[in-house]
Amino acid sequence: MTTEVTLDDTQQHDLKITANSKAGLGPMFIDISSKSAWVGEVAVNKGKDAHAFLFNLEKNPPELVSTVTLPYGNATPKTPTTAAPWIDDLLLHQKVLWMSDNEHGVLYRYDATTLNANAAATIYYESDKNPSIGKIEFGALAFQPGGAGTGPKDLLWVLDMNLPYLWAFDATQDKVMKHTYQVQLSGMGNSIQSLAYHAKTQTLWMVVQKSADGEFQLGALRATDPLPGVKYFSLDGAQSLAIHDDLLYVAGSAGQIWQIKIDSMPTKMPDPMVTLPRGAENVVGLTVDNSGYVWASNMDGKGRVYGIMPPKAGEAAGKIEVSYGLLDATAPVYPTALAWWSDDSLFVTDEAENGRLIRINPLPKVPPIDPAGRASYTLEVTPDKSDDPVIPGATFEATKGITFRAKSTKTGNPAIDALVTLSVISVDNGVKASLTEGSERSDVITASAGLVVKDFVSASDSGNGKINLVATGRGNPPPATYTGEVSVAVTDIKFVPNTSRSTPQKEVFDIPNASFAVELTPASSPKRITVTLEGPDSQNGAGNNAHFGDASSTSTEVNSKEKIDSIKAGNMAGDVIVKAEVGGVGGKSTSMTWHVVPVPTQLDVLPNNGSVHKTDWQEQFQDQPYTLKGYKIWKDPSSGAVGVPGWPLRLELDTINVLEFTPGGRILDVKTFDNGEYTLTVSNDDSSQVKFHDVGTVSITAKWNDKLDGSGAWIDGGVTKIKIGN
The missing domain is CATH 2.130.10.10 (YVTN repeat-like/Quinoprotein amine dehydrogenase)
Known part of the structure; x- marks a missing residue:
């Protein structure tokens, strides 16, 4: 042109x-x-x-x-x-x-x-x-x-x-x-x-x-x-x-x-x-x-x-x-x-x-050079790279365009008109794109508006990778380079492992093999994935929400199969939405819910109801839950006590002559329900967790572990005495 x-x-x-x-x-x-x-x-x-x-x-x-x-x-x-x-x-x-x-x-x-x-x-x-x-x-x-x-x-x-x-x-x-x-x-x-x-x-x-x-x-x-x-x-x-x-x-x-x-x-x-x-x-x-x-x-x-x-x-x-x-x-x-x-x-x-x-003089549209033939101007481009890859056949920066500008090296660096050559140069093998005229054209940057390019298009048969649009000119100034990235459309996105996790307040979510990532299909996609955390505090109270690592960031970017930074719970108990998303044309997203559980502070045990007849011993357990509680906000009694779900409890009998746990005998290890309670199943059939042997007095000590995975010490929560007579 x-x-x-x-x-x-x-x-x-x-x-x-x-x-x-x-x-x-x-x-x-x-x-x-x-x-x-x-x-x-x-x-x-x-x-x-x-x-x-x-x-x-x-x-x-x-x-x-x-x-x-x-x-x-x-x-x-x-x-x-x-x-x-x-x-x-x-x-x-x-x-x-x-x-x-x-x-x-x-x-x-x-x-x-x-x-x-x-x-x-x-x-x-x-x-x-x-x-x-x-x-x-x-x-x-x-x-x-x-x-x-x-x-x-x-x-x-x-x-x-x-x-x-x-x-x-x-x-x-x-x-x-x-x-x-x-x-x-x-x-x-x-x-x-x-x-x-x-x-x-x-x-x-x-x-x-x-x-x-x-x-x-x-x-x-x-x-x-x-x-x-x-x-x-x-x-x-x-x-x-x-x-x-x-x-x-x-x-x-x-x-x-x-x-x-x-x-x-x-x-x-x-x-x-x-x-x-x-x-x-x-x-x-x-x-x-x-x-x-x-x-x-x-x-x-x-x-x-x-x-x-x-x-x-x-x-x-x-x-x-x-x-x-x-x-x-x-x-x-x-x-x-x-x-x-x-x-x-x-x-x-x-x-x-x-x-x-x-x-x-001046030479209209032609950018200036000094007596030695060197450029007396500079070139720049905004943006200088694509925020997100495009699929084959799509236009880079289709909405806002790629803007090239030229500035004189004279005092004040005023914007100038400048004829430049735009060239499409592949960075990675198999990546293809072009301008309307092909791989190269001459065009004019104007002092007032620059040069806005909206016809830099990836080829329909392009592979994945990067490709440059480069502006050069008379006198060989440092080129202005826009780097675009092409990715075939993402057909699937998933977390690996794709299972919900729980952790106590202020602790890091445990990940098996310490590996947590997002995988895209196709696996070769170069698209960057944005992973965000939402909650549990919808009001975004300082320190209450989950975040990545030791920082306060609730968003990070990764590549497919790249390990995600550790996720740490905040002060507040509740649900955390973990979301992964690839944007742009052909984008995909997925999410799952993780849980921040309260750190236990108390365990409500069964009441001491005095003596019961051996024919009524089951009434001692029916509709009588153990309730493990912690504060809604870590170490903040004013936030209120709430149930601690999925937490390990241990029930211990002082003797098995009167009652016995099935299975377990003297000790029964269980986990609290989603509401923080645990109720024993007592019946006359094989589903019963408690078996009656003989009349007598028995004590049941309830404990909670100081670790969610049960690997820590057991903390006494209270004792219930039961006397069963004829």
Whole structure:
């Protein structure tokens, strides 16, 4: 998705050149050291002077510092009918400005050590008026410093735009009469940017005509002494060149832009990294800023400049992120040369009769970089991860969206517009998701609203795990990463063990094998489980409710089969609801009830009813419960006494001659009922817990254990004496 911007007068700043009202501007060379730019004049009327202009780039708009006039050649003296010099290319090396003329085959030199408001260049080399090989038309230039492997002389290389030759001249001289090298090519040169020198490999790259049908191809020459032959690569439509580090960028006549690695001689040509839209076929201007971002202009009369994010490492395709429509001074606009300046401006020359140098600053929608090409902004994302996994086919943050923002690193860190690349990157194998456009797209963060993403969707066949949505941008700031998690729908949730538990007040619930967890189906689900405790105090009295561990928390999160922290009873006796839940789409929940029982404080025993006849002995036990009690709130008599359920009791006979427990004989161990009472079963059949043997006196001592599991000491609760007679 390309963001289109029509520049306004706060973004596009024009400097009109008035030396020749009908002329345009073509080649441009930015000199970083002097913070200036040289620009060449083209399409000058016959009999008029052509000029090179020097601009101070620290001024906005750029300030004209010097105008250098190109003299007519000796073979083509200035007359009203003589075609003016046409500056096809220019470059500056060690304060010497070199210029090529494709009209008369002349090379110019200007010593820029001392600058004057008006100055004149000198003729460095002038070709024969009628050479035997044909008319020479000097075009693109490249400078090669002398050194090991290349010989001691600095060389000025020139590509001919009419004849199949590449020329080299001794650049240590103020004037020469003959070339140093004449390299035969398969065809003539192409455009003002069709020759580039890669110092690391000492290689000249060029675009030359392939055949008479007008097709062009890419050529490479190792510029060493002696010179080898030119190696050609099929790259139909190749036109303009730009080098950044070890990458060669080639723009084509059908809108193609290629990226070629040239740290060693390539073996084959890649596919275009991008192709500009129809109407942008004639790509002449091409430059790369210090962040590696590529800029291109099309000379189609519509005046557009394109910003291109090159491919990531290991990828082949880049992205056309932004397109700028230039303001028209007159109706057509022919953007020709492009150059990036370290204050993050883009300079464009206009070859139409507008005769202007265009400065684009700020660069709309494109996030800023510093002179070294590093990001001058930061990226952030909210939220940075999903609160809960989504099922396959669901949208991450479908309601509120994922919001990316960009902030300048300037004082105050103001929010800014920023073009970013959104990329979907899997963290775990088998996890799949995409944006509407696929796994990647360019999009715009706005200063006012950020960038809200609501189309990050997990694939219907995705597995379980994590996947990232990453925002990156020009200058490579630290990426902003949202981490989403995918989980197939949960079909079941259960506690393991799935049994109710009881514990006294202020004690930890006993768990068999100390293992208590929640299991999900499928077992591979990564969904986080929220476990909560409710009660016994519905009023949430401080300290009354059950909680996890030694803390006061009543909620915790775990994974499937992960051990849950110990659960400790609070001060109040009563029921505790233990609930486990997975939220989101396809969520499930389960719960069970645990019990906090009072700590026993007293045991009500059977009353002493005096003597009973042996035929009525059973009446002593019928409807006569033992009742174990404790305080509703631990150690708080004012809370009231309540029954203690499920607590171990022990009944002991002092003799078994009168009565006997079944089973047990002299001792009977039982547990209180849910209401805290225990009533003996007495009957004439086998279900009776008490058997009568003979008349006499018997004592029954009732005790409770000081541990719920019966492992502690027995505490006397009281004695009941029963006398059974005839």
